[in-house]
Amino acid sequence: MMCGxxxxxxxxxxxxxxxxxxSILGGCGTxxxxxVTAVATSPTATATPTQTATLTALPxxxxxxxxxxxxxxxxxxxxxxxxxxxxTATASLTPTASATATASRTPGPPLPTITPTLTITPSATIxxxxxxxxxxxxxxxxxxxxxxxxxxxxxxxxxxxxxxxxNLNGQNSDVIIVGILNKDTKQVSLLSLPRDLxxxxxxxxxxxxxxxxxxxxxxxxxxxxxxxxADTITVNFGIPIDNWARIDFQGFSRVVDELGGxxxxxxxxxxxxxxxxEGGEEGDQILQxxxxxxxxxxxxxxxxxxxxxxxxxxxxxxxxxxxxxxxQTKSPDLVLKIPGLWSALKDSYQTDLTLGDVLSLVPxxxxxxxxxxxxxYIGQEHTIxxxxxxxxxxxxxxxxxxxxxxxxxxxxxxxxxxxxxxxxAQVEILNGTGLPQRExxxxxxxxxxxxxxxxxxxxxxxxxxxxxxxxxxDKPATVALLMRELEVAEENVVQxxxxxxxxxxxxxxxxxxxxxx
Numbered sequence: 001m002m003c004g005x006x007x008x009x010x011x012x013x014x015x016x017x018x019x020x021x022x023s024i025l026g027g028c029g030t031x032x033x034x035x036v037t038a039v040a041t042s043p044t045a046t047a048t049p050t051q052t053a054t055l056t057a058l059p060x061x062x063x064x065x066x067x068x069x070x071x072x073x074x075x076x077x078x079x080x081x082x083x084x085x086x087x088t089a090t091a092s093l094t095p096t097a098s099a100t101a102t103a104s105r106t107p108g109p110p111l112p113t114i115t116p117t118l119t120i121t122p123s124a125t126i127x128x129x130x131x132x133x134x135x136x137x138x139x140x141x142x143x144x145x146x147x148x149x150x151x152x153x154x155x156x157x158x159x160x161x162x163x164x165x166x167n168l169n170g171q172n173s174d175v176i177i178v179g180i181l182n183k184d185t186k187q188v189s190l191l192s193l194p195r196d197l198x199x200x201x202x203x204x205x206x207x208x209x210x211x212x213x214x215x216x217x218x219x220x221x222x223x224x225x226x227x228x229x230a231d232t233i234t235v236n237f238g239i240p241i242d243n244w245a246r247i248d249f250q251g252f253s254r255v256v257d258e259l260g261g262x263x264x265x266x267x268x269x270x271x272x273x274x275x276x277x278e279g280g281e282e283g284d285q286i287l288q289x290x291x292x293x294x295x296x297x298x299x300x301x302x303x304x305x306x307x308x309x310x311x312x313x314x315x316x317x318x319x320x321x322x323x324x325x326x327x328q329t330k331s332p333d334l335v336l337k338i339p340g341l342w343s344a345l346k347d348s349y350q351t352d353l354t355l356g357d358v359l360s361l362v363p364x365x366x367x368x369x370x371x372x373x374x375x376x377y378i379g380q381e382h383t384i385x386x387x388x389x390x391x392x393x394x395x396x397x398x399x400x401x402x403x404x405x406x407x408x409x410x411x412x413x414x415x416x417x418x419x420x421x422x423x424x425a426q427v428e429i430l431n432g433t434g435l436p437q438r439e440x441x442x443x444x445x446x447x448x449x450x451x452x453x454x455x456x457x458x459x460x461x462x463x464x465x466x467x468x469x470x471x472x473x474d475k476p477a478t479v480a481l482l483m484r485e486l487e488v489a490e491e492n493v494v495q496x497x498x499x500x501x502x503x504x505x506x507x508x509x510x511x512x513x514x515x516x517x
Contacts (some may be wrong), residue, residue, distance in 0.1 A: 012231055041171035064310075083155075083242035084223065084230070084352060130145070140323035145238035145399070148410065153183040157353075158230050158244040161318075165248045165350065168217045168225055174304070176229070176319060178239055180409050183364055187372035189409040190322065191239075192315035198386065198394040199236045201228065209233075226352070236397065237406055243353050249304070253296030261295050264302065264324055265444040267515040270300070270317070289515065290437035298503040312379045319375045323448070327370075341482060371421050371450030372413060376405055382493055419477030421450030427478065428503040432459035433513055441487065441515045449481055459508050467510040470492045472501040482507060487517070 013362075104152035148154075161175025178194040204215050205378060209232060215221070216228030223230075230241035247255070256262055270287040287302070303318045342355050382402050383395035427446070431439035443453040467488050471479055479493060486507065 011216050016224065053432055063256050079177045083135060084227070084244070088406075091277075098450050102327075102433070129227070145234075145236060147234060147238050147240055148406065150240065150410070151184070155183070156240055156242045157181070158226065158241045160226060160229065160244060160246040161252070162213070162248045163245065163451045164250070164506070169214055172216055173213040173225075173229060176209065176233075177318065178233065178241070180239075181361070181364065182410070185371070185372075185412050186364065187374065187413060188368065189374040189376060191376045191405070191409060192319060192378065193233070194311045194315065194383070194395055196311065196393070197378065197383065197477040198388070198396050199232055201232050202235055203228075208392075210237075237402060239406060239409075243357070245349060245351040245352070245353065246335040247349045249300055252303075253300050254348050256294070256296035256299045256475070259325070259328070261293050261319070262299055262328060263323055264292050264294050264299070264321065265441055266290060266292055267441050267445070269308075270302060270305065270306055271309075272301040273307055291434075291440050310380075312377065315377050316375070319377075323373060323375075326373075359490035369421065369450065370448050371417055373448070374409070376409060378402055378405060416477075416481070418450065420475075420481045423475045423478050424452060425473075425475035425478040425504040426502070427451055427482070428455040429453055429505060429506045429509065430457055430459035432461055432508050433511055434463040438513060439508055442509060442513065445485060445515065446482070449485060451478060451481065461508075464508060464510040465512065466492055467513050470506040470508070471495050471504075472498045472506070473504040475504050478505060486513065 022464040043057045045502060054488055101340075107426060157179045159177040159179060160173050161177065162171045162173055164171060171512050172195065174195065176192070176195065178191045180189040181193070182188070193209060195208060197209040198206060199209045200213075201207055201212045201215060203207075203221060204212075207215075209229075210234040212229040213225035216225035219228075221228040226246060230244060233239050233241060234380060250477040266287055266289055271284050272287055273284045284307070292298075299321065300429070303314070303321050339355060342358070378397070382405060385393065386396045387393050429442050429446075431437075439458075443456050447453060460511065467486055468481055469479060469486075469488055469492065471493065482488065483490070483493065
């Protein structure tokens with residue numbers, strides 16, 4: 001499979017994904033990379049049976065000028081999103097200790113009494129070695145995690161992805177993402193939960209978190225599978241869920257195709273083949289780093305595959321895809337098109353959000369800045385690999401570490417996050433890595449950090465050893481961000497004042513630049 005070509009469909013469908021993720025990403029926003037305006041189509045990859053089919057990255061495209069936002073509508077709908085009832089524990093979930101058996105000793109015949117004739121005073125106190133405490137296998141209901149104290153201006157939406165919605169009693173949830181929209185700080189946080197996370201499911205017991213959805217339908221849980229999954233997240237991690245949206249893979253592909261495809265910036269090689277041998281004589285199909293235009297089938301493989309990676313890698317690609325669609329569907333006139341889109345694609349998704357709920361979120365999305373979309377994950381550092389009694393390999397939550405991640409979802413924007421955006425520095429990025437399209441990959445990364453990339457292109461020297469930052473006009477916050485994100489040492493930052501330069505800062509990427517770190 002290769003990246004699909006652009007369809008000839010009209011851009012009327014471009015705002016489509018807002019119907020599914022407006023509640024998460026709030027609608028529209030400013031583009032993070034103004035220097036990338038068009039993407040060509042990858043050529044078809046061919047290979048012999050012993051070779052790997054490689055999808056070649058697309059050619060470099062120069063900037064086409066500075067992006068100017070359209071006027072923001074001043075009228076805000078008066079509709080307030082409808083929220084599902086918050087989960088409330090009706091009984092203590094703390095396990096009750098069982099009676100402890102005490103061993104009794106049957107006395108034997110009395111021993112003779114010996115009166116000592118010498119008193120010995122010990123010269124040192126011996127401290128006994130404590131007996132190791134063994135952590136028991138999780139088997140009881142946990143005490144519910146304290147629910148995060150939030151205001152009515154914070155909206156939590158659960159995004160669920162399934163293989164199919166034809167048999168909800170038997171479908172595990174393949175994608176679990178919580179989106180948090182803070183209307184006060186104008187920011188969005190995304191949290192991905194790994195499907196093998198071992199959690200307590202209310203009314204059911206301990207199991208993988210991805211089984212909660214189907215057990216909600218099997219057991220007749222009030223509100224069904226989405227409600228039980230939402231309450232499972234609340235009990236285990238203290239995150240309340242207000243609304244949910246669900247889509248299966250067939251609906252996902254249809255949405256992407258109706259959008260005319262999605263432009264994805266791929267930082268690391270990705271194996272699009274689900275399982276060994278699936279590629280037949282062509283072998284595995286590898287998506288190389290660069291900018292690729294994906295049709296629905298290719299995008300589905302991109303967000304699902306775990307070949308050569310892990311569930312954590314896949315979670316990052318899924319969030320990256322959501323943000324790419326958000327960027328592509330920006331349009332202030334989107335409000336007028338949502339009702340038609342809502343009706344046309346109502347069979348591709350399910351949600352407890354109403355059309356009025358979605359419309360009420362659009363004005364907030366118009367003010368959303370790219371650097372205020374936070375990506376968070378429960379990753380390897382937040383879990384412990386464990387095999388249960390049935391031989392299942394699962395992930396035990398490290399609740400102390402996960403609590404830090406949850407707290408970061410609600411933290412207000414920091415000075416380091418906002419500093420570069422406030423400076424409005426114009427940054428040009430030149431590629432001296434010797435590898436194609438690395439400047440576009442770097443521009444995409446920096447755009448999500450609030451950096452304005454005004455130009456991308458090749459460096460005068462085709463290959464340089466180390467990445468350099470040349471400062472023409474003083475922009476300290478932007479320079480600090482560039483050094484941190486691109487891992488540039490201080491000795492490779494050159495102060496070269498020049499008021500005649502179009503850009504404030506020039507970045508020359510060297511062979512040491514590795515976007516996969």
